[in-house]
Amino acid sequence: MIKGIDLSLMFGPGIPFAAPRGVIDALQSVKVEENAGETPSGFELGFALEKNSPLNTLFLLAGGAALPILRVALIATISGRAETLINGVVTKTDLTPGSGSNPATLTVTGKDLCATMEYFDFSGLPYPAMPPFARVNLVLAKYAWLGVIPQVIPSLEGPPLPTDKIPRHKDNDLDYIRTLAHEAGYTFFFKPGPAPATSVAYWGPDIRIGKVQSALTMESGVPTNAEELSFTFNKDGLAIPIVFIQNALTKAPIPVPIPGAIPFQPPIGAIPPLPPRIERLKNTANLNPFEALQRGFAFAARNMDAVEGRGRIDVLRYGQIVHARSLIGVRGAGAAFDGTHYVDSVSHDLSRGSYKQSFTLKRSGLLPTQSSVPA
Structure with missing residues (x-):
């Protein structure tokens, strides 16, 4: 405390x-x-x-x-x-x-x-021979005076040949970068810091690895540090994506199901549920195999979470600030929901003498993948 x-x-x-x-x-x-x-x-x-x-x-x-x-x-x-x-x-x-x-x-x-x-529309601006990550860096360069630090992860898509096509800007900068992120199976967001007046602009995969924040503890006597904590299990929104890759000789589409294991999102639930439906992704046959698989992995990453948690803490008792887009431990919620979870959103509520946080958690399955979490 x-x-x-x-x-x-x-x-x-x-x-x-x-x-x-x-x-x-x-x-x-x-x-x-x-x-x-x-x-x-x-x-x-x-x-x-x-x-x-x-x-x-x-x-x-x-x-x-x-x-x-x-x-x-x-x-x-x-x-x-x-x-x-x-x-x-x-x-x-x-x-x-x-x-x-x-x-x-x-x-x-x-x-x-x-x-x-979102202030200005730069539609029509050409980007000759520039892959998506280079276009994102060029767009973000305009906001360096605001303390924006680009953190751009290159995608699998290479630079287009100017004789085939020249990519052009569409809509405002935010919508265009989000469109590029969606096509690459990436995410885009601003993370405040490291200095007070700076922000990191991240364009890359939604990664769920890294340091685990101290555990949220329920029904454990003195170690209890969470005021509220509840979980639900719902697999109705899960789906197995299928992408289509076109054979270069026969021009026949080949369906390829995408497995549930995502390379940049290791499972944090030991027993994931079986998805109840199959989702056929459109407009993937006209992509090269790497881009099609990338779209499939991105869809699987967005539709893999069957466990959702909600809770509330007093920061003065918990001892630190919980941040979104990070991992956190849970204890005392029962064997099915204990272990590591991904923090999806956090609401900070501050007033004089009080600092409360509400949050939502999610993960892919039941039971923890590790025997213990940081206290």
């Missing part, structure tokens, strides 16, 4: 700076949504607005057209270790007038830096 958490707020046009004392004193509540997959992370800040508060100026700046990008960064310091909760931009402000002795309330909401990639 820890005694407390220090929260730092930075904001400003283009480059965020430390908020003045008056703004920090007016901050009443903080909510941060941290999601995996294509759902962007977001935040909501609640301020008590006095008549002479500098937040009046902040409200005018956020609502005016002179500053289209107002940056916000939130940093939580726990046990001497600073962790960036969100690095984003303001998208909406709401002002609720006060009544009687109650001050007015200013609510500032926003998203991570993916919101800045």
Whole structure:
């Protein structure tokens, strides 16, 4: 158990700076949504607005057209270790007038830096002889001034010959990068850090390996650190994907079923269920065999989780901050659900003297693959 958490707020046009004392004193509540997959992370800040508060100026700046990008960064310091909760931009402000002795309330909401990639449409921009990962790097280079650090994993697709086709940009930058990620079986998201005003833009496979966070413990007396924890098992959404590879000589499509074992997602459930249906993937026969198999593995990765968990913790009791897109241990939930799980989403809820987190977990099967998890 820890005694407390220090929260730092930075904001400003283009480059965020430390908020003045008056703004920090007016901050009443903080909510941060941290999601995996294509759902962007977001935040909501609640301020008590006095008549002479500098937040009046902040409200005018956020609502005016002179500053289209107002940056916000939130940093939580726990046990001497600073962790960036969100690095984003303001998208909406709401002002609720006060009544009687109650001050007015200013609510500032926003998203991570993916919101800045939706402003302009660059459709038609050519990318001659550039494979998908090179195009992604070129697109992300425009956002280096916002502290964006690209982390791009090359896909199996090679560079197209300019005599055959020249790829062209479609829609805004965010939609185009997500389209390239979907075609490659990849995911794209922003991860705040490592510095407060920076974010890592990850384009690559959804990897479920790495360090396991300390275990969530239920019904175990003194070691119990989770306030709520429940699990469900549902295999109705699972499917065995089948891709079609065209024979170069006969032009006949050859069906290839994709196994449940994903190379970059080792199983974290010992007994996966048998999928109840078969899904035939369309538009794979016109791809080369490597690209077709890549589409199949990507579909299997998105539709392999039969176990879903939901819970809530007090960070002050748990001792650290739970992050999405990572692994975490579970104890005391029963033999079927104990072991390692993947954290799919996390909701941070902070107020003075309180830091709660709600989260969702998922994994492919029942029973743990390891005999123990980190305490």
